[in-house]
Amino acid sequence: MKPSPWMMIGALFLLAACNQKAQQAAPSVANEPAAAATSPKHASGFEPPADSSIPSDDFGKQIALGRQIFIDTGRYAKGYVGNQLSCENCHLDAGRLAQSAPLWGAYPMYPAYRSKNHHVNTFAERLQGCFQYSMNGKAPPLGDDVLVALEAYAYWMSKGESIGVAPLGHGYPKLPKPAQAPDYARGESVFKRDCALCHGDNGQGQQAAGRTVFPPLWGPQSFNWGAGMERLDNAAGFIKANMPLSRGNTLTDQDAWDVAYFMNGHERPQDPRFHGSIEETRKAYHDTPDSLYGATVNGKTLGEGVLK
Incomplete structure (x- = not known):
């Protein structure tokens, strides 16, 4: 199986291993793994725009670049990455999946105060932190092409969301404390x-x-x-x-x-x-x-x- 660069390759490999069947993906940004009817993406009440609707103008090129950076960060933002992770590893389905800190659930919530660094962060500053900590790399400077493209992708994906209102499915679920201490x-x-x-x-x-x-x-x-x-x-x-x-x-x-x-x-x-x-x-x-x-x-x- 030759996975498309636009596919969530982790999902493909897992399905191949668990379901004993290969999935063939066309090399198009519009193609994504099919979601079940009960997928949290749909349960969120918000459906981000299809990748096929990314505009073909200059702004659309930035959106598409942001998506590439998101799913293959080590390739498209190599200078700022210090490990083998990509953004998509913690924000699944190219940042689309509810309950995995989707981009459309994060973008409308900034600017916001963060106790982690004790000041009001812009969305670009929040992205900088991802590179510094989750990617164990270094923060791209504000205005860098990498941050601009990622912010363009997040903005486009979030169109139609309410500003400053945490949507259903944003972030990660908050589980109740376990009956037994974690072991x-x-x-x-x-x-x-x-x-x-x-x-x-x-x-x-x-x-x-x-x-x-x-x-x-x-x-x-x-x-x-x-x-x-x-x-x-x-x-x-x-x-x-x-x-x-x-x-x-x-x-x-x-x-x-x-x-x-x-x-x-x-x-x-x-x-x-x-x-x-x-x-x-x-x-x-x-x-x-x-x-x-x-x-x-x-x-x-x-x-x-x-x-x-």
Whole structure:
């Protein structure tokens, strides 16, 4: 199977493995994997415009470029990426899927104050943070072509949404606290049963033809300790709604919390805000039960970071 550069290649590979059938994709921006009738994308009450409706004018070229950057970030924004992830790994279906922090749910909510950096952020500044933390890279300067294209894509996708009103399906779901405290050993069992097929026994993901098909979940090529996904509540909500890929909402809440704990109970690249002390960095930026930075898990104190 030769996946189209416009397809969500992770979904294709998973379906091929789980359903034992190949899917052939035409190399057109208009083609996307078919969504089930109960897909969260439709349950959100908002349907972003079809990719086939991207205009053919100069603005449309920026929209299309933003989409390319979003689904193949390491290729189209290489200078700002420090790991093997693409934006689409945490914002599924090219940023279209509800309950996986879709772009159309984020763009109308900015400018907004963020406690993470203690000031009002523009949407472009929010994108900068994604590169610095989730991509373990460096922030493109404001006005950079990469940020302009991504913002154009998000703006176009969000047309018709209300400004400043959080739409149904935005962000990641907020799961209730589990009946039992999240547990590393239980999470490892869930991982082996439901996650290792795609992400590998060692959680380092899989590549094909030089591209990441399934992302690494920890280690030097994953998101760093400053990323939002290092928080257990964010990771558990994302996992519950979307994982295993194409089979979201099949894990129990407890399973989602446990496997999130197992995933985040491994070392990953250092928080860029680190200045020599794990204890002080935790106190300043990770002072919450939902962060394992600085915690001792499976006999190891986390937060030392790993090198590429």
